[in-house]
Every structure is written in C-alpha cells, then in structure tokens.
Amino acid sequence: MAVTEKFVGQPVLRKEDASLLQGEGSFVDNMTLPGMVHMAVVRSPFAHATVVKVDVSKALEIPGVIGAWSAADLAGEWAGPLPMVWPITEDIKTSDHWPLTSDKARFQGDGVAVVLAESRGLAGDGAEAVDVEYDPLPAVLDVEEALKDGGTLVHDELGTNAVVHWSHGGGGDQSLFESAPVKLTFHYEAPRNTPSAIEPRGVVASPVPSMGEFTLWTSTQIPHIARFTLAGTTGIPEHKLRIVAPDVGGSFGGKLNVYAEEALALVLARKTGRPVKWIETRSENLGVTIHGRGVIHDVTVAATEEGKILGFHVTELADMGAYFQLLTPGIPELGGWVYMGPYDTQAYWYEFTGIMTNKVPTDAVRGAGRPEATYVIERAVDDLARHLGKDPAEIRRINFVPKFTEDRPSLMGLNVDSGDYLPAFERALEMAEYEQYRKEQASRRENGDTKQIGIGLSSYIEMCGLAPSNILGALRYAAGGWEAAQVRCQPSGKVTLYIGTSPHGQGHDTTWAQITADELGVSVEDIEVLHGDTATTPLGMDTYGSRSIAIGGAALHYALQKIKDKAKTLAAHELEVSEDDLEFSDGAFRVQGAPDKVRTIPDLAVSAWTAHNLPDGFEPDLTATATWDPKNFTWPYGTHVCVAEVDTETGHTDLLRYVAVDDCGVVINPMIVDGQVHGGVAFGIAEALYEEVLYDEHGNLLTNTLTQYLVPSAVEMPPFELDRTVTPSPTNPLGVKGIGEAGTIAAPPAVVNAVVDAVSHLGVTDVGKPATPERVWRAVQAAKGGGA
Amino acid sequence: MTNVSVTVNGVARDADVEPRTLLVYFLRETLGLTGTNVGCDTSSCGSCTVLLDGDSVKSCTLLAAQADGREVTTIEGLASDGQMHPIQEAFRRSHGLQCGFCTPGMVMAAASYLQENPSPTEEEVRHSLEGNLCRCTGYHNIVQAILDAAGQTAGAKA
Numbered sequence: 001m002a003v004t005e006k007f008v009g010q011p012v013l014r015k016e017d018a019s020l021l022q023g024e025g026s027f028v029d030n031m032t033l034p035g036m037v038h039m040a041v042v043r044s045p046f047a048h049a050t051v052v053k054v055d056v057s058k059a060l061e062i063p064g065v066i067g068a069w070s071a072a073d074l075a076g077e078w079a080g081p082l083p084m085v086w087p088i089t090e091d092i093k094t095s096d097h098w099p100l101t102s103d104k105a106r107f108q109g110d111g112v113a114v115v116l117a118e119s120r121g122l123a124g125d126g127a128e129a130v131d132v133e134y135d136p137l138p139a140v141l142d143v144e145e146a147l148k149d150g151g152t153l154v155h156d157e158l159g160t161n162a163v164v165h166w167s168h169g170g171g172g173d174q175s176l177f178e179s180a181p182v183k184l185t186f187h188y189e190a191p192r193n194t195p196s197a198i199e200p201r202g203v204v205a206s207p208v209p210s211m212g213e214f215t216l217w218t219s220t221q222i223p224h225i226a227r228f229t230l231a232g233t234t235g236i237p238e239h240k241l242r243i244v245a246p247d248v249g250g251s252f253g254g255k256l257n258v259y260a261e262e263a264l265a266l267v268l269a270r271k272t273g274r275p276v277k278w279i280e281t282r283s284e285n286l287g288v289t290i291h292g293r294g295v296i297h298d299v300t301v302a303a304t305e306e307g308k309i310l311g312f313h314v315t316e317l318a319d320m321g322a323y324f325q326l327l328t329p330g331i332p333e334l335g336g337w338v339y340m341g342p343y344d345t346q347a348y349w350y351e352f353t354g355i356m357t358n359k360v361p362t363d364a365v366r367g368a369g370r371p372e373a374t375y376v377i378e379r380a381v382d383d384l385a386r387h388l389g390k391d392p393a394e395i396r397r398i399n400f401v402p403k404f405t406e407d408r409p410s411l412m413g414l415n416v417d418s419g420d421y422l423p424a425f426e427r428a429l430e431m432a433e434y435e436q437y438r439k440e441q442a443s444r445r446e447n448g449d450t451k452q453i454g455i456g457l458s459s460y461i462e463m464c465g466l467a468p469s470n471i472l473g474a475l476r477y478a479a480g481g482w483e484a485a486q487v488r489c490q491p492s493g494k495v496t497l498y499i500g501t502s503p504h505g506q507g508h509d510t511t512w513a514q515i516t517a518d519e520l521g522v523s524v525e526d527i528e529v530l531h532g533d534t535a536t537t538p539l540g541m542d543t544y545g546s547r548s549i550a551i552g553g554a555a556l557h558y559a560l561q562k563i564k565d566k567a568k569t570l571a572a573h574e575l576e577v578s579e580d581d582l583e584f585s586d587g588a589f590r591v592q593g594a595p596d597k598v599r600t601i602p603d604l605a606v607s608a609w610t611a612h613n614l615p616d617g618f619e620p621d622l623t624a625t626a627t628w629d630p631k632n633f634t635w636p637y638g639t640h641v642c643v644a645e646v647d648t649e650t651g652h653t654d655l656l657r658y659v660a661v662d663d664c665g666v667v668i669n670p671m672i673v674d675g676q677v678h679g680g681v682a683f684g685i686a687e688a689l690y691e692e693v694l695y696d697e698h699g700n701l702l703t704n705t706l707t708q709y710l711v712p713s714a715v716e717m718p719p720f721e722l723d724r725t726v727t728p729s730p731t732n733p734l735g736v737k738g739i740g741e742a743g744t745i746a747a748p749p750a751v752v753n754a755v756v757d758a759v760s761h762l763g764v765t766d767v768g769k770p771a772t773p774e775r776v777w778r779a780v781q782a783a784k785g786g787g788a
Numbered sequence: 789m790t791n792v793s794v795t796v797n798g799v800a801r802d803a804d805v806e807p808r809t810l811l812v813y814f815l816r817e818t819l820g821l822t823g824t825n826v827g828c829d830t831s832s833c834g835s836c837t838v839l840l841d842g843d844s845v846k847s848c849t850l851l852a853a854q855a856d857g858r859e860v861t862t863i864e865g866l867a868s869d870g871q872m873h874p875i876q877e878a879f880r881r882s883h884g885l886q887c888g889f890c891t892p893g894m895v896m897a898a899a900s901y902l903q904e905n906p907s908p909t910e911e912e913v914r915h916s917l918e919g920n921l922c923r924c925t926g927y928h929n930i931v932q933a934i935l936d937a938a939g940q941t942a943g944a945k946a
Contacts, residue, residue, distance in 0.1 A: 281829050
C-alpha cells in the first residue's frame with residue numbers, strides 16, 4: 001500500500017542521527033587502511049621569508065620516517081598549481097599557488113616540505129627534524145599599508161599588492177550622491193574570522209598502483225569540484241580519481257576549498273604506493289585553513305532630512321591574504337549585489353579592491369560577502385537614524401521596498417523576485433517587545449544605571465541558491481551552478497536517491513527523503529540518500545551558498561516527476577486504460593471511476609524491474625535522472641532583533657533577547673530550518689562579540705588555539721526566539737530559498753547595533769567588531785573624554 | 789612501552805603503548821573506539837569527553853597510563869540492549885546535533901552532569917557545557933535536549 005502520510009512541512013526526526021549519536025560516524029580520522037602512513041607538513045614560522053635551503057636528511061634518519069620532500073623534490077609531480085576558479089576581472093593579477101612553496105614563504109604556515117612516517121607522532125617528529133634556512137623579509141599585514149608605493153610586495157612578479165579591482169558599475173541616479181540633502185559617510189571594519197568547524201580538515205589518499213587509480217576521502221563540502229580540480233593539480237586523470245566526502249564534521253566555508261594537503265596526500269600516495277593520512281591540528285586549522293572577512297568599508301548614505309534613503313555608495317578594501325585559494329577574489333563580489341539591503345533606494349554604487357598580504361588566504365566563510373555587506377548597510381541605517389534623531393525602526397519602515405508584485409530588475413541589476421519585508425519586520429519587533437524595551441531603556445538612562453539596555457535591528461536580504469549558470473559565466477566563474485539528482489525505485493519498494501550536493505550537518509538525508517516520500521507515497525524510512533561520493537553520485541556542484549535545497553532539491557523534484565511519468569505509462573499498460581484515465585495521489589495511480597483498479601509506485605517498480613510485460617519501447621527499471629539550472633538566485637530575507645545589556649563600567653555585554661523572523665520560502669522540515677537559524681545566528685553573534693583573528697606586527701598568528709580564538713560556548717549564547725513568514729520563491733518548483741546562511745548574515749549588525757545603542761546616550765557613535773568588553777569600555781571612556 | 793589495563797565500556801582491555809600516548813588515542817587507535825573525537829590541541833573543545841570512573845574528563849588531557857586500573861565509558865558504551873540512552877534519545881528528539889562531531893563529547897558531558905544534578909535549570913545546563921564547543925547548533929537545542937532528558941522544560945526567555 002502506498003503511504004498516505006505527508007512529510008513535507010513536518011518536523012521529521014533526522015535519519016542521520018542514530019549513527020552520529022552512538023559513535024558510529026564515518027569521519028575521515030576514523031579511517032585506517034592497511035599499510036597506511038601519516039603525513040606532516042613543515043611550515044614556515046615566518047610570515048614572509050626567502051627560503052634559502054631545505055635539508056630533509058635529519059628527518060630521514062629517524063626510524064619510522066618513510067620519506068621527506070622539499071618543494072623542489074616534488075616539483076615534477078605537479079600538472080598544475082592549486083586551483084583558483086574565479087578570476088573575476090580580465091585584468092586580475094594572479095600568480096601560481098603551489099602545494100609547497102619553493103622560493104618564498106608568504107604567510108606563517110606556508111608549507112615548505114612534507115614528511116611521511118609510520119605513525120602520526122613520528123611524522124611530527126620528522127617534520128621537526130627538517131632543517132629549513134630562511135632569510136626573513138618585512139611582512140605586509142595591513143591592507144592600507146600594502147597599497148603604498150615602494151612597500152613590500154607579497155608577489156614580486158605582480159608588481160603590486162592591489163591585484164584585483166571590481167566595480168559593480170553603479171545603478172540609478174549617481175548624482176544623488178552629490179545632490180542629496182543628507183550625505184553621511186561611515187567607516188566600518190570586519191576583521192578576519194575563521195570557520196572553525198569542530199572537526200578539523202583531514203584526508204586519506206589511497207592508491208591502486210597497478211591501475212593508476214586513487215581514492216581520496218576528504219573532509220570537504222565539494223567532492224565533485226575537488227575531483228575536477230585535483231585532477232588538474234596532480235595529473236591523475238579525472239576518471240581515475242574518486243573523491244569521497246564521508247561524514248563531515250562541520251565546515252562553514254572552511255572545507256569549501258581545495259587545499260595543498262589534499263594534493264600532497266595524493267602525489268605521495270602515488271610516489272610511495274601506500275595510503276596516506278593527514279589530519280589537521282587545531283593550530284593548523286586556525287593558521288592555514290582559509291579565513292573569512294578581513295574587509296574595511298567606506299559607505300556614503302544619501303538621504304532626505306526625513307530619513308528616506310536615496311542611495312548607498314560603498315567602497316571596500318578586501319584582504320585577500322598571501323595567495324588566491326579556490327574562490328578568494330570573488331567573495332567580496334558575492335556581497336556586491338546586496339549593498340542596498342531591503343531598501344527602496346534610487347542610486348547604487350559598489351566597488352572593491354582586493355589586496356595581497358602576508359597572511360592566510362581569505363575565502364568563503366558562512367555567508368561569504370553577504371554578511372560583510374549586510375553589516376555595512378545595517379550599521380549605516382542605524383547611524384543615519386541616530387544622526388537624524390529618529391527611531392531606527394521608523395527609518396526602516398519608511399524605506400522598505402514594497403511587497404513584490406512583478407518581475408523587474410532591481411537597481412543593482414538582478415531581479416529580486418519575491419519579498420514582503422514589512423510583515424517579517426513587524427513580527428520581529430512585536431516578539432521582541434520593542435516598544436517596552438525602548439521604555440526600559442529610557443528609564444535606565446534617566447536613572448543613570450551602570451547597566452544600560454540597547455536594542456539592535458537588522459533587516460536583510462540574501463542572494464542565495466548559487467547560481468544560474470549563465471550569470472556565473474557573465475561573472476567569469478569557471479563552472480556552472482546547476483545540480484543533479486537520480487532516483488531509483490528498487491524492486492523491494494525501497495527508494496535510493498543519488499544526489500549531487502554534499503552535506504556537512506544540514507540534514508539532507510532527511511529533507512530529501514521527505515520530498516521524495518510525498519511524491520512517491522513511500523515512507524521516509526524506506527528512502528536511502530547517497531551523496532558525497534564521485535563514484536556513485538551524479539556529477540553535481542556540491543554544497544555552499546545556500547544552494548542545496550534551492551537547486552538540488554529542485555533537481556530531485558524534476559527527477560521525481562520523470563519517475564511518475566514513467567510509472568504512469570506502465571500503470572496505464574497494466575490496467576489496460578489510457579493514461580488520461582488515471583488519477584495519481586498518495587503514490588498510487590487509480591482508474592477514474594474504478595478506484596479499486598490501482599497500481600502503486602512500489603508495484604510498478606517491481607514490474608519495471610522484472611520487465612516481463614512492458615509497453616513497447618519502455619526502458620526497464622524505474623529510475624530517472626534530472627539536472628536543473630535555475631533562472632535566478634533565491635532571495636531570502638528577514639529581520640532580527642537583539643536586546644543587549646551593556647555594563648558601562650566594564651564594557652561587558654549580555655544578550656537578553658535574540659529574536660529572528662526569517663523568510664526562506666517554503667519549509668520542508670521546520671525543525672531543521674530552525675536549527676540552521678540557531679547555528680547561523682550563533683556564528684554571527686560570535687563574529688559580533690568574540691571572534692577576531694589577530695596577528696602581531698611580524699605576522700605571527702596570535703589566535704592559533706581555541707584558548708585565544710574565542711569560539712563561544714553555551715554560556716555566551718542566549719536562547720533564540722524564532723518565527724518566520726513564508727513567501728514562496730517563484731524560481732523553483734518547491735518554492736524554497738535556503739536558510740544556511742541567514743543567521744550569520746543578519747546577526748552581526750543586530751548585535752553591534754544593540755551594543756552601540758546601549759551606550760549612544762553617553763556619546764558613543766561607534767564600537768568596532770567584535771564588540772569586546774575592552775572595545776566597549778574604551779569607546780565609553782573616549783566619549784566621556786577619558787582619553788582611553 | 790607502558791602497559792595499560794583499563795575497563796572500557798565494561799570490558800577489560802589491556803595493551804602496551806608508548807608512554808606519551810594520550811587516553812583519546814589509546815581509545816581511538818589502540819582499541820578502535822573511534823566514537824570519541826579530537827577537535828583541538830588544547831583541551832578547549834570537549835569533543836573527546838569520556839567518563840572516567842563515572843566523571844566526565846577530556847581524554848586528550850590524560851595519558852592512557854593515568855587511566856590504568858580504572859573504568860572508562862565512551863559514547864559506544866552508552867546505549868544498552870540496542871536502546872539509545874535517554875540523553876541520546878533526547879538529543880535526537882530535540883535536534884541537538886547537526887554535523888555530529890561534537891555530539892559524543894556533548895552527550896558524555898551531559899550524562900555526567902545529570903548524575904551530579906538531575907534537575908538543572910537552563911542556566912545551570914549552559915554552565916555545565918562550558919567546556920564543550922559546538923559550531924552548528926548555537927547550543928539552543930543541545931540545552932533543550934539536556935533539559936528534556938532531565939524532565940525539565942526550557943523557558944523561551946533567559
């Protein structure tokens with residue numbers, strides 16, 4: 001019998017959980033293979049230095065060390081450099097990025113040699129025994145310093161550190177930036193942060209020497225992209241290279257990349273014929289896995305005296321780090337389409353300059369460009385309100401884009417194809433008891449309390465569901481943005497899905513099963529979801545940019561329609577009626593007027609499999625594949641409200657309330673969507689109050705452990721209060737938009753706005769991010785004229 | 789080499805290991821119990837939390853030799869008769885895990901804490917988790933799960 005229960009929209013408990021809860025996860029470090037050896041990378045202690053000599057002989061003397069290689073020793077192994085797939089302008093200046101550097105170390109942690117040994121400990125011993133002679137050079141660490149003529153260059157051959165400049169080109173009436181009655185310019189900085197997944201990166205590379213075949217298990221978001229690009233770096237033919245992303249212990253952009261260690265493990269497996277394992281230490285994770293943010297912005301807001309915003313003019317300097325990783329130069333550009341937020345403006349300008357420094361490369365970290373943009377716009381809206389003496393809620397109300405009614409390109413050139421911002425905004429303010437907290441704030445101010453209340457708002461839009469292939473092409477991205485799914489109805493009645501996206505905690509097994517269950521009338525328990533293995537899944541574009549449900553989910557939807565079409569032909573044949581005489585519901589085809597004449601999808605799967613009696617030309621097996629390329633991005637939005645209590649004497653901030661009202665379109669699993677919001681908001685709160693990558697003046701990373709880099713605990717986090725509005729996306733058949741990044745995009749300005757608001761009556765106009773107690777205290781002291 | 793005898797999940801285990809072997813690597817690599825994870829080098833993240841004689845410890849902070857003669861419970865030893873432990877069930881019910889990497893440590897920390905304080909407040913639960921980091925959940929549903937396992941309910945407001 002077909003299952004009539006509906007799963008979409010229900011908080012179905014996760015299919016993934018049983019193994020993860022009982023210690024049966026398949027994380028890379030849990031793998032051991034016969035003959036496996038361990039890899040350690042010798043890393044530069046200097047941020048910038050000429051590599052004079054690398055002597056591996058002492059490492060080779062250690063019993064248990066199998067080999068040690070300098071960059072020069074491995075030079076012949078490479079078919080190409082590490083990949084960068086997004087040369088965003090024609091005149092971008094790039095230099096080759098090799099898995100080990102031979103001439104100069106360009107950031108602290110840059111790899112100069114590699115060691116293999118019989119155990120993890122011995123590999124570390126071997127790495128310490130490699131003798132490297134360096135000639136230290138001055139390091140360039142600050143983006144503004146890096147722009148000065150005659151200064152240190154990260155890559156001499158490029159002749160400049162300003163390697164890329166991208167301009168949106170502007171939209172609307174640019175003269176408003178001159179003629180507007182109110183023109184205010186603000187400066188905001190977003191320091192580097194880190195993805196800091198709790199599982200560090202790790203790889204196991206396993207060769208079949210006689211066949212020239214390799215399997216790489218790697219903790220990655222992007223097995224398919226890694227396969228194509230690592231084939232290019234290592235020279236292993238793509239069809240001889242299998243990439244598997246097993247259970248991946250979080251990522252947040254950190255594993256949306258192709259790294260030196262993946263390439264090194266593959267070529268050393270080829271060289272030695274043995275499986276090679278490398279597991280990143282936490283210090284490596286903080287010091288050589290990509291960082292995020294690292295940007296400074298100047299924004300001019302043009303407005304009327306009443307607070308009607310006429311335009312945002314934004315220029316950005318972006319710290320690229322020492323090399324381009326996979327997507328580095330494109331990250332600011334991803335934000336470059338949302339520097340108007342949800343506001344109905346008349347002029348748009350955005351441009352950025354990407355600058356090389358002697359630091360870890362930057363790249364996508366949760367939100368990627370859009371948190372940076374939203375931080376600037378939402379801080380600026382609050383600062384505009386403060387300047388005009390108006391309530392920041394009122395300023396937002398009068399500036400929202402009206403409810404979406406018809407397709408039209410927005411000022412920045414893309415079609416924001418859904419949106420009704422005011423209801424989500426009003427709901428968030430109502431939940432947060434906005435007016436009551438304003439009264440509480442006034443009362444505390446009047447009493448001169450040492451603990452003051454601040455209320456921070458953040459209204460955002462996202463550009464998600466990356467991405468229409470034609471737009472990616474226009475933006476010079478090297479690949480497409482489509483997705484793939486295959487559905488196989490097994491003869492036993494079970495269903496197997498082969499999916500092109502690759503999750504790392506988002507609960508895809510459950511969500512994909514819910515979609516399938518409703519379409520085919522089977523139970524979620526009877527559906528198996530496979531992904532993350534290039535040998536078994538259709539070629540897809542993996543998971544990032546809140547794209548999996550919006551594009552992969554749509555591909556699955558169309559594969560399921562093909563299944564139903566095929567099944568209908570077979571049902572009509574078996575029931576000896578025309579297809580037009582059939583009705584479909586709850587996974588069963590029934591003859592109109594004779595509902596006892598019925599064939600369920602599982603019935604038809606058996607028939608298609610035995611193939612004893614098929615219609616002419618009908619292909620055996622009930623299976624179908626679909627690919628899908630979106631015509632537009634998806635456009636989630638929402639408003640978050642943060643109520644903070646700031647101790648004006650110590651600078652300490654407590655979050656009293658955090659309310660998030662998001663619109664991610666149709667919700668497949670509300671429990672999972674809420675979980676994504678919780679995690680995203682926590683990531684954003686961390687960015688707002690705690691996390692900041694710090695280097696000293698020589699380029700030594702100071703935040704190289706979790707005792708210095710402050711990933712917050714449960715103590716620092718408030719409970720979250722969530723609600724949502726539902727405005728279906730018209731771009732895809734499911735009406736979904738994606739929710740993985742929303743919280744991280746919305747939260748930093750909500751929190752920092754709350755902190756500034758709490759002390760603004762003391763004369764404070766700005767507190768930098770993260771708003772640490774020291775920063776808040778200094779801002780209060782400075783406002784009081786204390787000279788701190 | 790040092791001989792280490794430990795009762796792990798009720799079974800007597802015995803092995804010769806390098807003296808520098810940490811308890812977590814003894815469990816993971818010598819005994820093959822890979823449910824206990826390693827997430828940092830500084831005893832900060834708590835992914836490696838196990839029970840030593842019933843109390844939660846970070847197994848990356850102890851040498852295997854320090855566990856000699858004692859009882860260790862790991863995440864693999866929590867379920868019984870094919871039934872997940874009530875805390876594991878509560879984590880599932882409350883969606884207290886996403887990627888699942890910190891989860892074994894979180895569950896073990898919670899198991900130890902609820903022994904100590906069977907009826908905690910939300911605030912107390914948050915403090916009990918101070919040594920365990922999660923990057924996925926924002927802790928909201930982890931706190932909910934532990935309160936649920938303790939038969940308590942969390943208020944929406946702090």
